[in-house]
Amino acid sequence: MDMFRVLRPGSLTTVQDLGRYGLQRYGIPVSGALDRFSFAVGNLLVGNPEGAASLEVTYTGPKLEALSEGLVAVTGADVSVAVNGEPQHLWESFPVKKGDVLSVRTARSGVRAYVSVGGGIDVPEVMGSRSTCLRGRFGGMMGRSLVRGDIMRRAPQTKPGVIRSLPASFKPTFRKKNTLRVVPGPQDDWFDKGLELFFRAPFTVTADADRTGYRLNGPTVPFAEGVPQSIISEPSLAGAVQVPPDGKPIILMVELTVGGYAKIATVITPDLDIVAQARPGDTIRFSRITLDEAFLAHLEYRDTLQTVRLMLT
């Protein structure tokens, strides 16, 4: 059914779900929600399966007119939410009825927020996902971000609409200084002394940070002597930290498939949620961990999500 009419689209609002896997060999990027925890919780709060499509908001969210009733939740970045001018809590579901105006304003901290609706955003699945591939111009809302006048549909609610709230202890805090856990490589052996610098120095997020990659500023990371400054193109993976010839690292994200520069280390999957919420000017440090520690972190992340799942079901 028709659920929202877009009155104001927000700065970059796209339909996302868990992304497209299995197609990177054809040049199809994964796409999908950048902050997986906030995205998953949003769906749980409105009684959706975790992979249901939501709206990913970037900094400033949309103003939406409800065209029918629905259960809504907003999670992620610290945006202010109002229904007909009445403030709503984040991380808690609330009902809207036909004619209500839902307004999601600028985030005070963090970057990306998720607007979930009971039943899930209903757009056609393209190659197995409802995520928007901006580069390929397909998926989500016709392969683009929302514009004024768009009508967003939702699927029928499969579970009864119950108001749910995430306990405070599980809500993430968005800090200006962050440490990202990384596993060295795949091209860590290209850096020699550069590795030491990479694990010691603070880097700053620049304004050139988006779903394709986060460019960092900071000390130049030197290559080992005699090493070429590009590699033969190989697949990219979200979290891989690429060092181009200028020595300024880029954290690759989800909208690309291959790259031709050396990757000094790779951010572990749980910490990608931190990257997704990092703002220009924020400080980032990289902390070196082993693969075993990375697997443990992954287990912890899944356990937390499982605990939340049990609490909200």
Place this chain on the structure above:
Amino acid sequence: MAVLYEKPIRRPVGDTGVIVEFGDAIAQEINQKVRTMTLALDRERPAGVREVIPTYRSLMIVYDPLEVDLDGLMGLLTELERRVDDADTPPPRVVEIPVCYGGEYGPDIEFVAQTHGLTVDDVIRIHSEASYQIYMMGFTPGFAYLGGLPTVLHTPRLETPRALVPAGSIGIANEQTGMYPLESPAGWRIIGRTPLKLFDPCRRNPFLYESGDMIRFVGISAEEFRRMTGEGGL
């Protein structure tokens, strides 16, 4: 000189990836190993492996760390490296791409011809006589990196890229030739265009080719082009 590694090199990529390198250059014999191993892994489908992505001289395995047995996966790789032969791999599929060369579809074909002291007909003949291996795909959805452009056609890129080049454009840039599945900015010398929709996300088979296939370009007339795209006809 391209070196084919006796033992492939494995490199972890964070907590969900492994890159396996087979050599140190862009070369057919190295890429053949990539293809053979990709197909072998596709057949075996080890538990916890989400996908296998072949590129020029390496492949990346993406896995789910909570489902995969990493030691087991590495063991399987070792076994496959020992067991599987290039001879086990079926010959590449040949995919023919019709191209209308020159004219309004190939504005740079004369430049390419002049650069090499050839006629436009020579360029068409040489380009369409060669077979091109798809080494990998990426950069944009459905974009194929092709190997095998005859040296005599290697032409530098445009100094100033065009802001927009139509989907289906076929071009040359240095030692590469390729096809643009989507309208995009391009610095390539455009020598022709195909009426085929190279990438259609809503089609049952969104792609017309994949890594490992061989591409052959087949010249068609402007009339044939218009007929195939349904332009200006009854």
